[in-house]
Amino acid sequence: xxxxxxxxMGESVLEHNRALARANxxxxxxxxVRAFDFLGAVGSGKTMLIERLADVLKAQGLQVxxxxxxxxxxxxxxxxxxxxxxxxxxxxxxxxxxxxxxxEHALEELDLMKIDVLFIExxxxxxxxxxxxxxxERRVVVISTTEGDDMVRKHPAxxxxxxxxxxxxxxxASAVDVDPKVLExxxxxxxxxxxxxxxxxxxxxxxxxxLGALMG
Amino acid sequence: xxxxxxxxMGESVLEHNRALARANxxxxxxxxVRAFDFLGAVGSGKTMLIERLADVLKAQGLQVxxxxxxxxxxxxxxxxxxxxxxxxxxxxxxxxxxxxxxxEHALEELDLMKIDVLFIExxxxxxxxxxxxxxxERRVVVISTTEGDDMVRKHPAxxxxxxxxxxxxxxxASAVDVDPKVLExxxxxxxxxxxxxxxxxxxxxxxxxxLGALMG
Numbered sequence: 001x002x003x004x005x006x007x008x009m010g011e012s013v014l015e016h017n018r019a020l021a022r023a024n025x026x027x028x029x030x031x032x033v034r035a036f037d038f039l040g041a042v043g044s045g046k047t048m049l050i051e052r053l054a055d056v057l058k059a060q061g062l063q064v065x066x067x068x069x070x071x072x073x074x075x076x077x078x079x080x081x082x083x084x085x086x087x088x089x090x091x092x093x094x095x096x097x098x099x100x101x102x103x104e105h106a107l108e109e110l111d112l113m114k115i116d117v118l119f120i121e122x123x124x125x126x127x128x129x130x131x132x133x134x135x136x137e138r139r140v141v142v143i144s145t146t147e148g149d150d151m152v153r154k155h156p157a158x159x160x161x162x163x164x165x166x167x168x169x170x171x172x173a174s175a176v177d178v179d180p181k182v183l184e185x186x187x188x189x190x191x192x193x194x195x196x197x198x199x200x201x202x203x204x205x206x207x208x209x210x211l212g213a214l215m216g
Numbered sequence: 217x218x219x220x221x222x223x224x225m226g227e228s229v230l231e232h233n234r235a236l237a238r239a240n241x242x243x244x245x246x247x248x249v250r251a252f253d254f255l256g257a258v259g260s261g262k263t264m265l266i267e268r269l270a271d272v273l274k275a276q277g278l279q280v281x282x283x284x285x286x287x288x289x290x291x292x293x294x295x296x297x298x299x300x301x302x303x304x305x306x307x308x309x310x311x312x313x314x315x316x317x318x319x320e321h322a323l324e325e326l327d328l329m330k331i332d333v334l335f336i337e338x339x340x341x342x343x344x345x346x347x348x349x350x351x352x353e354r355r356v357v358v359i360s361t362t363e364g365d366d367m368v369r370k371h372p373a374x375x376x377x378x379x380x381x382x383x384x385x386x387x388x389a390s391a392v393d394v395d396p397k398v399l400e401x402x403x404x405x406x407x408x409x410x411x412x413x414x415x416x417x418x419x420x421x422x423x424x425x426x427l428g429a430l431m432g
Binding site for chain 2: 042043070076094095125128130131151153154157175
């Protein structure tokens, strides 16, 4: 359960999580699995982007797995399964992020020998997951034009640490009066090097570019 | 700073917050201020709805105040000020919700004698604020069609406790393949009585109805 108190054990909790994340990383590596952590608000399009990436990877003969992280429910898990993606569902109850321990258990549910690429879809928000690495090799932060052009400015920590930033639903940018350039400019102030990729997941636009940024 | 540990002091933290929330409520009441807590993901349209509500209230000769809660930045605060709304900005740092203590301090910054209606805009997500009442008389949960039709199912706790539910950006529903009826049906399963109001904040549609639900 989420608490606001700052407790002395705080740093050791984060350090403990980092140690578990390193162990997850090793475990994935030993099984030849490349893993990517997808962050973003609910509705930013994380699930659909993963579905599209899975289509391309499967066409390349690679096997895809996914961990669906949500406070409640199994909507995303069922979407993954329907797509033929090997998936595990993690409900966090009241927690607003996955942690390395939850991912460790999810990995136990999956047959890693049959997975080449694993997508970990974090709980939908841009605040809580910031401090909790999970063992993925790259962290992808997904925002949507429909969330407004102040999205980056409101969550500096998560964008500073992003390995890839995706701006999804670019087709709706003008309908919601959002200029993608404003978001890209704000992102560049925080993060000099990570790719900033425009996508329209619905139509598959930008998905190849995103895959290149992940796998390259 | 946010922690995932369940600590023994947990319940007392929540109880402490509830006591502070009751004190805020009394304090607001003594000054004749009606206060409403707005929850919703970033980009759901909370700020714009508050701006529109403020327009109507000001036209009725009422004075409006707002507390802008965000992890970082002052985008919403500046929007409120530009609209002539008496506002206080609260940055939570790494916290993913306001709490009654933060609101207590924000109230100190505002001249409550000059405010009839106060909007408290919580940090943008639907997970963390659930357990933290702030002292407002009603809690409004705002979702947007662009967030997808699984939004309610993914956050049962927050919808169960909502006093009013707003579905914003109804004009974009068909562009994003979302049926408002699905969201309303999911909401009704969790919450029998709270009004479910469709809005297009940009055009001011549904704002009068929302105001009626708040002030009535």
